[in-house]
Amino acid sequence: MNPLMRAVNFFFLKVILIPLTIGICTPYASKAQQFGFNGSRTKSAVNFTLIRNLIIIPLYINNKGPYNFILDTGVGPLVITDTTIVQELNLKDLRPIKISGLGKGMEIDAFLSNQISAQIGKANIDYIPTAILKSDILGLSNYMGTRIYGLLGYYFFNSFTVEINYSSKRVIFNLPGTKKKIKGEIIPLQIINSKPYINVELDIKELGSINAKVVVDNGASHAISLETLNEKPFPIPPNAIPANLGIGLGGPISGNVGRVPKMRIGNFELNDVISSYPIYDDVAAKTLILNRNGNLGSEILSRFNITFDYANEIMYLKKNQFFSRPFEHDMSGIEVYVEEEPEKRYFISRIEPNSPAQLADIHEGDEIISINFTSTKTLNLNDITKTLRSGDGRGIFLSINRNGDLLIKLIKLKKRI
Template sequence: MHLGIKPFIFFFLSFFIAFSLQSQVPGFYMKKEKRKVNLPFIDSNSLIIMPISINGGPEVNFLFDTGVKSNIFFSKTLADELDMQYTRKLNLVGADGKTVLSASVSPNNHFDLGPIEGIFQAILVLDEDFLELEKVIGIPVFGVIGHEFFKNNPVKIDYDNGIISFYKRSALKWRPLGFRKTEIEILGNKPYIQATIRQSNGPNLNSKLLIDTGANHGLLLNMETSDEIVLPEVTLESDLGRSLGGDLFGFVGRVKRVGINGLKFRNVITSYPEENEFSDVIIDTGRNGSIGSDVLNRMKIIMDYPRKRMLFKKGARFSNEFKYDMSGLMVRVYSAETKRFYISQVREGSPAHQQGVQEFDEIISINKIPAPFWKLSDITDLLRSNEGKVISLELLRRDPADENVSTLHKITFLLEKQL
């Protein structure tokens, strides 16, 4: 299982964009004054994806991500078609600290979400789609909406029903019945909370954590931020997520408990990324890690930036076990349109590896069901479902010396719990 489809984006740049302001400042607003409006979202591995029309163009999917401060667009070709105007070019440093990526700044765009509109929206347009989120999410995603959507209004995220409620700024003065409250700190346009962590193999931690709706891990701890963060005895080496500079690697284990103002999550799957070129920036924020959607989706949450608080209560999935991949496979999709899946990684020593599954094998069928009938999220759920479950794969393997030559392989293995 690919733990972190979240694009770990670190932009080491400062730029100021001058807007020709008219009656309003840049932000997201209701078209008609109401107490709240509801927006249905696509839930893909508990990531929040919604279609948006930009500058009157066709709707395209965006990931809504509290962990990113800037709006980002992945397709320069489509951005040109949507009549985005650019004021400057920027060079960005990838998450590996070496890769230099180029982007264009488009300062003045209109976003349409039906009852909500975003005005005077700046977008950072990547010259190349380095993230390729469609391959790891399983549906087309053209960009990321960050701080702008959340900054002025309370926003309720209901993962159980796939609904975002966008409230009038003056609404929710009082805490709704049944909701707990914790303070949030907005730093660098990102929200942080305090949480307690009981480690499996170390002292209890009082930690500052980023609330990151764009990451599908449960908990992530950056070991370089504290000598008290200790790896669990049982861990797996893993690819932890996509980034602008490539994949990020580290370890995956469990902590015994994560507590947020008395609400406790037990045996949480936790990522421990390797120290990298940007560790100093993480340390400077004072944070120890982040909470992703595999914890957030077990609650109903209200991000209330104007009042610097997060309101939350248990959701329908609160008591669900935190599960990790039991096959050793990372599956990706060539494109959502073709519904063709392939094996991007095989963990050494895993059940799939022992039975001969190889990287770049194309999946023809799973448990006798043809690949086009599957969604990537359903494959992910299957491969972390139940220990002892039989998985039968029909795989097409191309000859690396001649792509026109391929062989068909039928492989069966049992899922095995490794964390």
């Protein structure tokens, strides 16, 4: 896959694969055990790194590592996306499978394994159901700017009461039934096909008040994606702008980005929430998710410190210091991806039509050398993303390498929604 097409919204790439792998892995489920501790231990914790609102944790696989994995409530089995791990772990007797994805007749080559043991903190599991992609079609390392090996989800969350503290960047997990006072408002969960669902209330001028069923997906970096309403495409608000929301096996997934004026989760109220509206046939109609309205992502979830209690089908929300930050969309029209080898370099993967970047004659494939005369060698993706949405009307100088020529471009940021 062209690397320019790999730096895309992670959620929509994930939608292609994950719902299908859950059922595929069930032949090994009878062997699988939950994560647990040795001896009398009941609790453990790990620190995490937060990039683009996504949680990166250290995971040991078959006593090797640590490997960077994304902790993700939106996946079922363990998913290994970086195929180099297969050679490192000397995995054998892998069962090849074909997974149908989005697009016309396209399929993903993958393997199943029942040879995987995993360890996070002091907790471990044997025979965890695992899907291993034959090639790294998700390009998570390019998207995140650091080496990512895969995704860990349901089998971890189903084993513990899991507290995600976005304030301290720490995951704390206890065995179910451990006596501990948990702070926060209780929100009922439904666990369906290994994923947690909640109901949120949306106030939309054109539609009135809507009780929406959404999957709680902290492995999606957006705020909320609204896909269906009454088994039809979710109506797009008049102030929305066209956007390329990701890439499917058959090509780009298009849609729109707008705002929900008011959203309530329990007693918490959020205003002017950035919302994505994928084209119905690209996502909802092809992924068998007609029983839900959308996907609640980590741009919202990271405003809380959250405790997941799958055993009792509840989660606790306690707002943190990020709760009141405004919801902002990219103001430049630029998407950025990273190449790690032989050294970290930032490239432009896509330019939004009629955006400030297009008006400034920025091209796809341009390498960003510096931003406001600060070398990108000293920046990470969080720094770049923050700068590109840092203020309506602000001027940003980009030094770019275009086919060996060094060019200086001025982009005037614009709040487009």
